[in-house]
Each structure stands twice: as structure tokens, then as C-alpha cells.
Amino acid sequence: MKPVNQKAWFLVTPVLVLVALSAVIPLMTVVNYSVQYVGSTGRFAWVGDEWYREVLHNEKFWNALWRNLVFSGIILAIQIPLGVFIALNMPRKGWGVPACLVLMSLPLLVPWYVVGMIWQMFGRVDIGLMGVMLRDFGYNYEGDPMDAWFTLILMDVWHWTSLVALLAYAGLVSIPDAYYQAARIDGASKWSVFRHIQLPRMARVLTIAILLRFMDSFMIFTEPFAVIAGGDPVFLSTELKQTVELGQKAAMSIIYFLIILALSWVFYAVMTRNDGEGGRKNVRGGEA
């Protein structure tokens, strides 16, 4: 057990001050705006929950929320199984390991705007490799909304599947060889090795992968902004960025933030529950 020591507060004070400065004060500013009407002369008037009601009755907000959820659902359904499949087939020793790790991480380190720019160029039917190859099938992301969706999903899979694969791989290499030997002696099939040895050992990192991917895809802005420059608002972030009225923007921000807060709570609850279950035998075993 960890000892109780209230002096630990001194150690967390710098973080507290810094994050308060960069999170709490701005957030309070937003709350302040969300209950007021800002006139053209810069005068403020109290309007109560009017902006909130307006946002919640706004079809565009619900459409954006819905599209965001569909997008997150699709990319999770692709990235999680694909990432696990790649991790299962990655080499475990030799020169292939660092080569795989470095090359696969590369998309994660591309500035998000450049990710969008790469796919904007890659998908263009006049100058892009993918665009030219798919041109004969009627593909054109600049004209067809379905093709734009296809491009965005493909782009996100390209950008983030490596994250899932790396996490799953980290879970796999933490499995002791003895487990596999025991399975071989028992004559276990490949599937039952996966189901009863590999999947349980990956559960913890896969939880992190699912929740990170869900949250980040829920906040996506930059990459679609770069691909579909100046197009219709697609996702929640885009909708928010394009809302002009200050009070409405603020109310929408707060609602958006509350959704994220609820999701974070689920994330935290799942993570801490795993902490209690011996899922941390390796790194955090000292505390159990």
C-alpha cells in the first residue's frame, strides 16, 4: 500500500498551476459566454440557457454528432482487428523488430495538417497516385461525398492503425514463452492460443487503444479540414469552428466538452478496474 502523505500536494502544485492556467481559466471564459448574448457594441446581456436550447434543437449539431459517432464506429471496426492482426504477425526478434517499429510509427509523427495535405495530393484525380488509379471507377473525392468519406476513413486507417498494432504488439511480447510451450504440449489450436493466452494478455493495452482511438477520432478536425478544404461542416469540431455567434459557439463547446467528460469517466473507470484485477502483473506488480 502507498503511504498517505499530504505533503505530496507540494509536488503536484506546479502541474496544478500550469494546467489550471491553460484549462480552467479558458473553460470558465467559455462558460461565461455561453449564458450571455454579446451585442455588436460589445455589450453583454444575460440569456440563461437559451443558447443551450438553441444548440440542442439545432439539426446541424445533431447531424455532426451523428456523423462523428458513425465515423468513430467505422474506424474502430477497421483499426482494432487490423492492428491486432498485424501485431500477431510482426517479428519477435532480429533486425525486423526495430525496422517494423520505426517504419510503422512514421505516420504517427507526421503533422496532422501534412497528413491531410498528403491525402489531398494522393487522392486528387488529376495529380494523385490513388486518384488516378481509381479515376476509372468514378472516384472523385472533391465531387462525391461518399468518396470524400472513403478518403477520410482510408486516411485515418493509414494514420492511426500503427498505434493499435504497436500497443497490441507490446501486449504480445510481454507473454512469457512458457505459456506457449504449455499450449503446445496441450496441443492447443492457433485459435485457442489466441483466445485464451494472447487476447487476455492484450486486453489492457487494447482497452487503451480503443479508448484513445475513440476520443481522438471524436475530436478530429485538422486532417479532414486539409482534405476537404472549405467544404461542408463534417464533424463536431468543424461545426464548432464554423459557428460564428459567440454565445452559441460557447454553449456548443460546453456540450461537446461534457460528452468528452462522460467518455473520459468511462475510460478512467475501465482503466482503474483493470488495475485491481491483476492486469498489471508486469510493470505495476509491486503495488498489488
Next chain:
Amino acid sequence: MNQRRFAWIVPAVYILLLMTPIYWLVSMSFKTNLEITTRFTLFPEGFTLDNYAKVFGDDRWRAVFANSLMYVSLNTVISVLVALPAAYAFSRYKFFGDKHLFFWLLTNRMAPAAVFTLPFFQLYSAFGLFDTHIAVALAHCLFNVPLAVWILEGFMSGVPREIDETAYIDGYSFPAFFVKIFMPMIASGIGVAAFFCFMFSWVEYLIADALARNAVVPITTRLQALSQASGTDWGVLAAAGSLTLIPGAIVIWFVRNYIAKGFALGRV
């Protein structure tokens, strides 16, 4: 391990597909604009370094690269320095409100940047910091400090507490123990935390774009302005875009064996 003989095909094909869009960007950077817009060529036919010469020869391009590297480095140093003591507190002690504080930090990692651009602009303008490196560096602490605390806490919890107790019995003060004994033990964790701070600050666009506009233009803001203008110079854009891949490629080499552990917040 007979069944694994052909396993290498999967990562090989995957990496090939990952590299294709990057190859297209890089190959465009070696083409002339005439070749890009009029002919479809898999390899640059009129191989040219003109695009790179234009980028390196232009003060504005040099300035935006310097600006981005400046605020990213500042942010990395600030984030890791404040996160170190906090992570130690979370990994070693129970104290009033510790769980709530940890959860609150997490919510900031998950905060959508689009919510914060406007209030950030007003806050930093009020302090006269708008359009400075330090403004972007401080604003990026919003998501990087929580991340650094999480990663470091995970690595620190892997160090047995007996080490601390032995050092205190040997007469080390807390600062001396922390700097001389503890920090070397979690050096890889510090490296990974610094890497992730560098990475997330380097790839971020929305906040950097909102807080630095005129005197301190980030690289991505300039790319955005030029890529959505009419008469785009694709060759120069591709060259500048290719150059933004280099810092990431360099730092990734140093942490290649720890990157997955970092993404798992130190909890594999």
C-alpha cells in the same frame, strides 16, 4: 513455429501501403510543377532539387521551421519538468483528492482543441503573449502535461519503493535522491515522455494556428495558407511537407523500443 514462416508478409505489405502516400509526397517534391500538373509519372522524370532550393532559400520558410521547432522544444522542456515531481507524488503517495486530480488531468488530455482556441486567444492576448513562442508552448501543456504525468507515473511505478526508502536511510535528501538516484533509473521513461510531448506538440495544428499568426508563424499555418491558395506551387509544398517528416523520423529512432510502452501510458 512452422506456421510463422510466412508471417513476415503481413507487416511487409502493411509497411508498403503505409509508405505509398509518403512516397508520393516525396516524389512530387523532386518533380517540376510542369511535370506534376501535366504528366502522370511514377518516378520523377525531370529530377530536380529546385523545390528544396526554393524552401531553403526563402527566409519565410526558414523562419516557420525555426518557429515550430522553438515552441515544440520549449513545450517539451516545460512539460517534462513540471510532470516529474507530480508523477512521483502520484506513484508513491496517497493524498487528499489524488484520484480526482488524476482524473481531472486525464480530461484535459481528452479536451477537444476546437473548444479552446477562442478562450486561448483571449487569455494570451490579455497577458500580451499572443503571437509568441511561449504562448503556443504553454497552450500545448494542456494535453502534454497530463500525458507526461501519465507516462512517467507508469514508469516510476515500475521502480520498487524499497529503493527510495534505502536512499532516505542512507541520508539522502529528497532533491538529492530524486536527481542523483531516481532520475537515472527512469531515464528511459523521461526519454519516452519527452518524445511524446515533442510529437504531440509537433503534429498539433489548431491551437498553434490560433495563437501564433504574424510574428511567429508555425510551419503548418504556412502550408495551409499556400495549399488553399489559387495557383498552388505543388512542388514547393511537397518539398516543405517532406521536410516536416524529418524531425519525427529522427526522434523516433531514439525511442524505438519504448514507443509502444509510451502509448500504453507506461502500463503494458
